[in-house]
Amino acid sequence: MQRKKLGILLSTPQSHPSVETVATLSSEALAQQIDVYLYLIDEGVKNVRDPRLTELAHRGVKLFACAYGCQRHGVSTEGLDPAISLCGLVVLSNMVAGCDRFLAFT
Template identity: 40%
Template sequence: MLNDQKKLGLMVSVSPDKPGFAQALTQAEKALANGDKVYLYCIDDAVEGLSDSRLIKLKSNGLNLFGCAYSVRQRKLPLNDSAIFTGLSVLSDIMADTDRFESFN
């Protein structure tokens, strides 16, 4: 049997109070509901939302959540278990290895 599961990559760079953040979460939610594998990478101001309750819910539904370690350090935010903290090489891998990639700025 063939695996029809699609992979969606999302990058978010805007803070949680901006429309782009909510739009990315809506895309993630729809894709997860369709049975897709979703990789969401928060960078720049979006790292401020890594503990957002909406992201926590999406993680419990299968979202693969990554945070830019450099962005977190620049904002003096704590590293915790809200996401996998990585560098840009992981973002590059997400871009290369997903069926579709979208950016929310």
């Protein structure tokens, strides 16, 4: 049987409570053997070095950050954790189409 897939979009900075919600939700989904795909966009790219999210990436969350968003918000991608993929909106589009559930935290 194929595993369920959960897609999550995060567009808020570290100071927003949604970051903790996304981290907790992702962790719980992993514990239930659900594949988690997390896409950071807009101000969400400011979380690219957040230890809560990088730890999740090492536990199995597929973590993507919008390359244009990083450039636009002055987020350096130098020395970025290799568990994080820089990409464009095509990846986001594929996530929306390919996941069983998709949640947006904006």
